[in-house]
Amino acid sequence: MFIAISKNNVPIRLTEERLNHIIRRHPEMLNQIDKILTTIENPDFIQKGDMDELLAVKFFDETPLTKKYLVVVYRELSKEDGFVITAYFTSKPSKRREIL
Secondary structure, eight states, X not given: OEXXXXXXXXXXXXXXXXXXXHHHHOGGGTXXXXXXXXXXXXXXXXXXXXXXXXXXXXXXXXXXXXXXXXXXXXXXXXXXXXXXXXEEEESSOOSSSOBO
């Protein structure tokens, strides 16, 4: 298990189960753990999700897919605990989501 501290100072867990889920759905995410943790800890911005989740977004010049944004979707359950739901690369983040 990996832990990153969110901008709200909440420890966010990235479990092996979630990591396997992410890689299964998005094979390009293989070997991207450092980018996932960096995005949680130091995002360019955070967007509000549809169901109380948060989307940390960070631009990377180098990814397996060229220049892309990484979106890490996570939930903060309390001040002491949170977890990653998924993560993926995208060409551009959603414009319809509220930026927090």
